[in-house]
Amino acid sequence: MDNIAGRKPALNWAVNLSVLFLVALWLFPTVGLFVSSFRTADQIAATGWWKALFPSVQTEQLRTSDPDDTRTGLGDGRYLVEGNLYETAPPGPISAWGVSSRDVEAYAPGEAADLGEGETFTLTEDGSYRWEGDEDQISGRGQRVFVTAKVPPKFTLGNYENVIFGTGTDSITKAFFNTLTVTIPATIIPILFAAFAAYALAWMDFPGRALLIAFVVALLVVPLQLALIPLLKLHLAVGIGKGYLGVWLAHTAFGMPLAIYLLRNYMAGLPRDIIENARVDGATDFQIFMRIILPLSFPALASFAIFQFLWTWNDLLVALVFLVDSTGDTTVMTRHIVELLGTRGGNWEVLATAAFVSMAVPLAVFFLMQKYLVRGLLAGSVK
Numbered sequence: 001m002d003n004i005a006g007r008k009p010a011l012n013w014a015v016n017l018s019v020l021f022l023v024a025l026w027l028f029p030t031v032g033l034f035v036s037s038f039r040t041a042d043q044i045a046a047t048g049w050w051k052a053l054f055p056s057v058q059t060e061q062l063r064t065s066d067p068d069d070t071r072t073g074l075g076d077g078r079y080l081v082e083g084n085l086y087e088t089a090p091p092g093p094i095s096a097w098g099v100s101s102r103d104v105e106a107y108a109p110g111e112a113a114d115l116g117e118g119e120t121f122t123l124t125e126d127g128s129y130r131w132e133g134d135e136d137q138i139s140g141r142g143q144r145v146f147v148t149a150k151v152p153p154k155f156t157l158g159n160y161e162n163v164i165f166g167t168g169t170d171s172i173t174k175a176f177f178n179t180l181t182v183t184i185p186a187t188i189i190p191i192l193f194a195a196f197a198a199y200a201l202a203w204m205d206f207p208g209r210a211l212l213i214a215f216v217v218a219l220l221v222v223p224l225q226l227a228l229i230p231l232l233k234l235h236l237a238v239g240i241g242k243g244y245l246g247v248w249l250a251h252t253a254f255g256m257p258l259a260i261y262l263l264r265n266y267m268a269g270l271p272r273d274i275i276e277n278a279r280v281d282g283a284t285d286f287q288i289f290m291r292i293i294l295p296l297s298f299p300a301l302a303s304f305a306i307f308q309f310l311w312t313w314n315d316l317l318v319a320l321v322f323l324v325d326s327t328g329d330t331t332v333m334t335r336h337i338v339e340l341l342g343t344r345g346g347n348w349e350v351l352a353t354a355a356f357v358s359m360a361v362p363l364a365v366f367f368l369m370q371k372y373l374v375r376g377l378l379a380g381s382v383k
Contacts, residue, residue: 014103030359034350038155044348046151055152057094059104064129064142071138077111079138081131085145090127092151097123104146123147147313159353170350172357174329181244182311182323182332186251187305193252194259199289201260203275214266218259227253228321235322244330246324251312260303266300267293296328302369310362333358 029048035049046056047210062085069078096105099113099121111126119133121143131143135340160169201213232348242244278288294301322367323330331339337354340347 006353014029016153021158023201030363033352033356034358036348037159039349039352039354040154040156041347042351043151043154044352050122052155055150055337056093057095057148058151059146062145062147063102064131064145065336066142067131067138067140067368075280077134079133079135082139083129083131085123085127085147090149091154092149093125094127094147094149096148098146098284099127101146103270134335156212159349163350163353163357170194170340170347170354172333172346172354175331175333176357178330179313179333179383181249182247183309183321185244185248186255186307186312189248189252190259190308191305194256194304195294197260197298198263198267199255200284203288204285216257216260216264220261222257222332224254224318228317232321240323242322244323247318250316250318250322251308253306254288254318255311258307261306263297263300266297270296306365306369309365313362 032049034042039049039052041059043052043056046058047054048365064081064085065083067079067081070083070346071081074080094109096108098104098106098117100106107123109123112120112122115121115137117134117137119137120131122130123145126146129143129145131138156213162168163172163321165171165173201209201216231253235241235246235249240249274292275288276297283291314334315332316338319332319335323332324335333354337351337358340351340354
C-alpha cells in the first residue's frame with residue numbers, strides 16, 4: 001500500500017534529513033567565509049565566525065610611552081609616569097592585565113602590581129596607567145603590559161577595500177580580470193564546437209557515427225592529468241607556448257567530451273516530427289540547426305555553460321601548466337590566493353575576503369541559471 005499514488009514513502013523523513021544535511025554541509029563554509037571577510041584580524045584570531053555576533057575576549061601586548069619624556073618628579077628620587085595605553089578609546093573595558101607573559105591576567109583593573117624594589121604599576125579599566133619608581137627604573141623603554149579586554153563585535157568593509165581597491169600585494173583586481181579573460185572564452189569556444197558535433201551525432205546519418213559516440217563517451221573517463229604534458233609539448237612545438245590562447249585551447253579540449261555528450265543526448269530527445277517537417281519544407285541541416293535545434297537546446301547549452309564556467313573559474317592545475325608566467329601578469333584568482341596563503345598566511349581576514357570574492361561570481365552564475373541546469377541534466381530522462 002505504500003506505493004499507492006498520492007501517498008508519501010515511509011522513508012520520506014530520511015530523505016528530507018539527508019537533503020538538509022547536504023545543504024548545511026555546503027552552506028556552513030560559505031557562510032563562514034562571508035562572515036570572516038567582514039571581521040578584523042584580532043577578532044578572527046580570538047573567536048570563530050559562529051561567535052561573530054557576541055563579544056570576544058582578546059589579549060594583546062601594549063607598551064607605555066617613553067618614560068624619559070613623560071616622567072615627573074615626586075621628590076626623594078622618585079618619579080611618576082601617567083598616561084593611557086591607547087591613543088584613542090580602548091576597544092572594550094579591560095577585565096584583567098599583567099606585566100609578564102607567564103601570567104597575562106595576574107591583576108584586575110585598579111590593582112597595583114609590585115615590580116620589585118619599590119617600583120609599582122597600576123592600570124585602570126579604561127587603559128589609564130600610573131607608574132612609579134626611582135630614576136633607574138623609570139627610564140629607557142616603556143613598560144610592557146598584557147591587556148585582556150572584552151571587545152564588542154565589530155564588522156568592517158576595510159578588508160574589501162584592501163582586497164578589491166587596494167594597490168598592494170593583497171589586491172586581487174588584476175587576477176580577477178585575468179580569470180574572466182580565461183573563463184569567458186574557455187566557456188564559449190567549447191559550446192560552439194560541441195553544438196555542431198552534437199547535432200551531427202544526433203540527427204545526421206553517416207558511417208562510423210556509433211563509433212564516434214562511443215569514443216566521446218570513452219573520453220569522459222580519461223583523467224586530464226594524463227594529457228597535460230603531451231598537450232603542453234604540442235603547444236610548445238607549434239609555437240603557442242604559455243599564454244591565453246594555450247589555456248583556452250586546453251580548456252576547450254578537456255571540456256569537449258562532456259559538452260558533446262550532454263548536448264547530443266538533449267538534441268536526440270527533441271521531437272523528430274519537427275526536424276522531418278523542416279526537411280520536407282526544404283530547410284538545410286544548417287538552417288535546421290540554427291533556427292530549430294539551437295533555440296530548443298538552450299537549457300542544455302546553459303547547463304554545460306554552468307559546468308564549464310565553474311570548472312574553469314576554480315581551476316588551478318591547468319592554469320599552472322599552460323598560463324602562469326614569471327611576471328605575474330596572467331595570474332588567475334586561484335593562483336593569487338595560493339600566493340596570499342604563502343606570503344600572508346597569518347592575515348586570515350585577507351584570505352577570507354579574497355576567497356569569498358572568488359566564490360561570489362560562480363555562486364551568482366549558479367543561482368541565476370540553476371533552473372536551466374536542472375532541465376539540462378534531466379535531458380532524455382523522460383520520453
